[in-house]
Amino acid sequence: MRINPEFRRNVWVQFTWTRLLAAPLLTVIACYAFLLVNNHDYRLLQKVAEFVGGSVIVGLWGTRRAADSLAEEVSGGTWESQRMSGLGAWQMTWGKLIGSASFVWYCATIAFLVVLWSSNRIEALGGIGRPPLQVAFDFYVGGLVAQAAAFSIALLLLRKAAQYRRLTITLAQTCGFLVYFLFVRGDFSEQLSVRFRASGLPSNETFWSGGSPELDLARGFAIGVTCLWSIIAAYRLMRTELQYRSLPWVWTLFLVFVLVLGISASPAENAYGWLAIPFLVFVLLTYLSFFADNRDPVRYRWALLALRDRNWFEMISAIPWWIISYVFAAVSAVAIAWSLADVVGVESMREPTPAVRMFIMAVGHPSASLALVMLFMLRDLLVLLWLSCSPWRSKADVAGIIYLALAYWPLAAILWISGLPHLLPVVAPIATGNIGTDFVPIGIELAFALFLFYARWREITKLKRR
Template sequence: MSIDINPEFQRNLWLHLGWQRMMAACIVGFTIGYAIFLVSDFDKVSYAANLLLTIILGMWGPRRAADALAEEVAGGTWEMQRMSGLSAWSMTWGKLVGGCSFVWYCGLLALGAYIFAGWKLGFPEGRAGNFWLGIYLLLVGAVLGHVVALGVALIRLRKTVQYRRLTITLAQTCGFIVFLAISGGGTAPVLDEASFAPTEAYVFDQGYAWPMVRAVLGSVLVLWAIVAVFRLMRAELQFRAWPWLWTLFIGFTALLAAGIAPWPGGGAIGAALPVFAAMVLLTYLAALADRRDPIRYRSGLLSLRRGDFSRAAAELPWWLISLVATFMALAFAISAIGPSLDGWPTSLSALLLRLRLLSFSHLTETLILIILFMCRDIGVLMWLSFGAWRARSDITWLVYLALVYWPISIILIFAGYSQFITLILPVASDDLFWSFAPILVQLAILGAMLHQRWRQATRSGVLVPELAP
């Protein structure tokens, strides 16, 4: 009986998992480990194995995951693959598992050395508080980092068909950050095992060790990330992408933001502010990741006009869904805000006051300003995307955000012009007119500019042109 093997997976195994490479990795790894043992002890072997695991699975792995796609684009074979009979799921796990097969082989060799050294040392607890939990965190973080890297590469591919090294570097960086956030150095030993205890997190006011929370959260996020990469691959293969899963993910993120906190007893306000911040962040990320094609937006508007709600939903920008969720989070936050600091978590209020991030006397106005400033920033991104700078709109927008929200604000504050800070920062003051007037004027000017750019991009005289007969 023959077994059908995914051709993409088989091709990647042939390319990356030859017996010469496997033998060389085994010999080199054993030689390095034995040399470290001879000049020191099993403690140093454990440290070295942990460092190798971080380099191999955390840094090299995400790069290989993104390269599995970038090499196809650079070699000119990606279009041929898109026209092949492979399904989106076959291409997804074929590239993800097959492209990283040699990485996992080397990582498992290092993991074997780490477990052997841990056995000789009596299985030290490490930073995770449990030897085996630390290994699980490492593996989950590695899988999530690889999937995220491939997802970022697919997002970049939607914006340009040219091979760019930035795609690989950006994807690798995102994957490595995710790896560190989930693994948390879980396999790394600590200097004083007896006095070390992992910090606690509070999930709906119930205290749990942070490593355990990261393990559960990382496992769930792996499933979400795999689904996301599969959906991105389907979109790349010209399948229609529905927004329902993104809407569910927004709800999932809101639940996490409301339920997980580093302090107990946050109450409604302790849940409202993290949810609002998470929705703002998702809106920015969705706008940056979106393929901001004015023709696509126009097609969605025309579909909505003629009552084709199925196609209109498929063309719906995901950042618009996040924006609606942000408005809902704003309403939740305003309803939870009281007139005083009563009911606020002490640690949260102290942190905000120390950093001067919010004025409690004008917190509601500040949250509304954040929404308005976010609308301005997304409007600027759309204006850049609808013009001649479309190919460089992402990096131009990021530079704009960096300049506006950091050096210019610092210059105004330390140069003695803090009364003009509402021009660039959403911080409400006692004078509500001066707080809201600058951003409303900016939105009005930007709206006119964006409408003009839209007309030029769609070659139409009205926002939603009439259908041709």
């Protein structure tokens, strides 16, 4: 059998005899000491071992290793050689993902054995221990989800900010740990259900079925599907990194998956109810994929030239993901607007806040508000592209985040508090029912943003030689 060379290399680096022997030895000593000071409380030992094995070893340490596996190659100058190797994207992905955390998995397995042993002791004393399959699932599948997420985010970030190694791996690790915490440790679904009920908005008891017998199955399904998508994401990003040219069908498929999931999860009985959550997710994904993209003007120009030459493969392979997400959001918006009555009744809220009242105002003219959302997004994308083509393009992401943080709510809040709600469409996608005040301001903003971007685009595509 031919072992994946990247996996084998990681194992060489990770496993030394000292480490191999020290890990179980220290665990045995620690467990013995723990039982001594805690009066042989096996239930407590089981909880601590599960926490350490899951949250600390797999969730925290494993995500760090997964993210660092790439960062240390980049900073160590070995990444170029790896990209030049004959290893394919899949071999590279799993070799790094599993290999870099191989010692983590070894330690997690020791923790798993401690959980099993303590469960066994608890059951021998007449108690009920933890089901081994569930613990194994949490450790291994949950850990893989978190590490694949951290690995993917590290791949994305290192394309943009390889020089900030610590920052990027910490960010990737944090995201990976959050995924682990939310999906595996945090009972995300139950929390959501409780929050929906507390907010007074309707919640669906069958889907967000906190405490129902199907919860474990649903939870397992959610973790499994997330795991699958995380690994696919890591693989596709690795393909891009290794200069494979590929059509963005996986991203499109993911958006379709979001759509199907949103529709099937919705308790609503009409199109606008089904599409509301997918629409919001598409909006969010448009911004996220925009920031994840390296926004290389050369690649965009290449896509435009391919379009001009009707070279469809080149054009589609160079198309940025955020455009696809925007199209999905736009189509969902049109579908929602089509299915909506002009005014939707909203259940009365207990002491609605200004933000909720703005929301009620927006859904009072849903079609116009949806159109405004799409136009405001377009404006934002143009402004962010302008920043990306500017001489300070290396700081475009930070500038873009600051812009987005300040573009909406402070001005909207000031206008609202100043008693000028009819001017809200100038700064936020909240329709008032007056076509003039709703669309003229955003039209002017769009034209200005387009002018800024086009001027910069002309400048940057006017090539100068060194």
